[in-house]
Amino acid sequence: MDISVVIPLYNEEESLPELTAWIKKVMDTNNFSYEIILVDDGSNDKSWEVIEKLKENYQEIRGIKFRRNYGKSAALNVGFATTHGDVVITMDADLQDSPDEIPELYRRIKDEKLDLISGWKKKRYDPLTKTIPTKLFNAATRKMSGIDNLHDFNCGLKAYRSAVVKNIEVYGEMHRYIPVIAKWAGFGKIEEQVVEHRARKYGTTKFGMSRFINGFLDLLSIFFVGKFGKRxxxxxxxxxxxxxxxxxxxxxxxxxxxxxxxxxxxxxxxxxxxxxxxxxxxxxxxxxxxxxxxxxxxxxxxxxxxxxxxxxxxxx
CATH class of the missing domain: 1.10.287 (Helix Hairpins)
Known part of the structure; x- marks a missing residue:
C-alpha cells in the first residue's frame, strides 16, 4: 500500500464527509493505493455515526473510537500502530489542512529518501493569541532540539516513512514535538515543506491556552529522556x-x-x-x-x- 492517512478528530461531524471525499479525489487522481484511518478521540457529537456511514461508502476508510477523550497524541499513537502504507500522512480533521499537498509529500519522502517532512503554515489564519506563543515555542524547540530547519513543529500535516511511526511513541502533548522524538530515535532526515493553511470552516478550535504550559513541560521531558534516558x-x-x-x-x-x-x-x-x-x-x-x-x-x-x-x- 502506498499511503496511510491518519486523522485524529474530536467533534468534527460537519467536516468529515467533505474531507474524506477530498482525500479520495486526490488519491484516485494520482492512482495511489491508500487507507484513511479516522481516530475518534471520544467525541460527544455525531462524529462516530458519520464515520460509520462513510465506512459504508468508502472501503478505504477504517475507524477507531476511544471510550473517552485522551488527546491528540494518544489518537496518533494508536493510529500509527494500525498503518499499512509505505508513507504515512497525518492531518487534522477541521479542513485547515489541504489534501492537495499529499502527492508532493509522498514524492519527496520517496525520491529524497526522507524520514519525515513537517508542514510549515507560512501564512496563517489564526489569532495573535495563538500565533505569538506558537512562534516562541517553535524557537525554543529549535534551540533545544538542534533541528534548525523547521519553522513549525506543531503543524498537523506531516509525512513519515513507515519505519518512523512504527518506532516512536507519542503520549501526553508530545504530538507537537514528533520531529524531536524522531530525531532522538535516530531518524535524522527531517525536512520542511510550505503548506496551505485554510481558515476553519466548521466549529471552533478544541485547544486552550493550557496546551502551551503542557507543551513546554513535555519539551523538557523529551529533551531529558532523549539525551539522558539510558544514562x-x-x-x-x-x-x-x-x-x-x-x-x-x-x-x-x-x-x-x-x-x-x-x-x-x-x-x-x-x-x-x-x-x-x-x-x-x-x-x-x-x-x-x-x-x-x-x-x-x-x-x-x-x-x-x-x-x-x-x-x-x-x-x-
Missing part, C-alpha cells in the same frame, strides 16, 4: 558533584578564613554568622541529593526491560 547518572551525578564541590570549596574558605584570623589574633565572625556558611551547607546537601537521585535513577534504568532497546536500521 541518568550523567545528568544528576554531574550536577550533584558540581554542587557538592562548590559547597565544599565555600566551607573550606570559611574555615581557612577563621583559622587565619585566629593565628593573627584578629577579630573574626563565627562561622554560623556568615551567610556564605548557609549557602555552602545548602550546596552540599543539594549536591548529595542530586548524586543519590542519579544513583537511584541509574539502578532503575538498568533494571528496565528496555535498557538495551536500541534502534537498528539495517541488519544483514
Amino acid at each position: 541518568p547518572m550523567h545528568f544528576f551525578g554531574s550536577m550533584g558533584v558540581l554542587s557538592f564541590f562548590f559547597g565544599t570549596i565555600m566551607a573550606i574558605w570559611i574555615i581557612a578564613e577563621k583559622l587565619y584570623h585566629i593565628a593573627r589574633g584578629t577579630a573574626y565572625r563565627d562561622v554560623t554568622d556568615q551567610p556564605l556558611f548557609y549557602i555552602a551547607l545548602v550546596a552540599v546537601i543539594v549536591g548529595t541529593q542530586l548524586f543519590l537521585t542519579g544513583f537511584v535513577a541509574e539502578l532503575v534504568s538498568r533494571s528496565s526491560s528496555n535498557r538495551n532497546n536500541y534502534q537498528i536500521e539495517v541488519e544483514i
Whole structure:
C-alpha cells in the first residue's frame, strides 16, 4: 500500500464527509493505493455515526473510537500502530489542512529518501493569541532540539516513512514535538515543506491556552529522556558533584578564613554568622541529593526491560 492517512478528530461531524471525499479525489487522481484511518478521540457529537456511514461508502476508510477523550497524541499513537502504507500522512480533521499537498509529500519522502517532512503554515489564519506563543515555542524547540530547519513543529500535516511511526511513541502533548522524538530515535532526515493553511470552516478550535504550559513541560521531558534516558547518572551525578564541590570549596574558605584570623589574633565572625556558611551547607546537601537521585535513577534504568532497546536500521 502506498499511503496511510491518519486523522485524529474530536467533534468534527460537519467536516468529515467533505474531507474524506477530498482525500479520495486526490488519491484516485494520482492512482495511489491508500487507507484513511479516522481516530475518534471520544467525541460527544455525531462524529462516530458519520464515520460509520462513510465506512459504508468508502472501503478505504477504517475507524477507531476511544471510550473517552485522551488527546491528540494518544489518537496518533494508536493510529500509527494500525498503518499499512509505505508513507504515512497525518492531518487534522477541521479542513485547515489541504489534501492537495499529499502527492508532493509522498514524492519527496520517496525520491529524497526522507524520514519525515513537517508542514510549515507560512501564512496563517489564526489569532495573535495563538500565533505569538506558537512562534516562541517553535524557537525554543529549535534551540533545544538542534533541528534548525523547521519553522513549525506543531503543524498537523506531516509525512513519515513507515519505519518512523512504527518506532516512536507519542503520549501526553508530545504530538507537537514528533520531529524531536524522531530525531532522538535516530531518524535524522527531517525536512520542511510550505503548506496551505485554510481558515476553519466548521466549529471552533478544541485547544486552550493550557496546551502551551503542557507543551513546554513535555519539551523538557523529551529533551531529558532523549539525551539522558539510558544514562541518568550523567545528568544528576554531574550536577550533584558540581554542587557538592562548590559547597565544599565555600566551607573550606570559611574555615581557612577563621583559622587565619585566629593565628593573627584578629577579630573574626563565627562561622554560623556568615551567610556564605548557609549557602555552602545548602550546596552540599543539594549536591548529595542530586548524586543519590542519579544513583537511584541509574539502578532503575538498568533494571528496565528496555535498557538495551536500541534502534537498528539495517541488519544483514
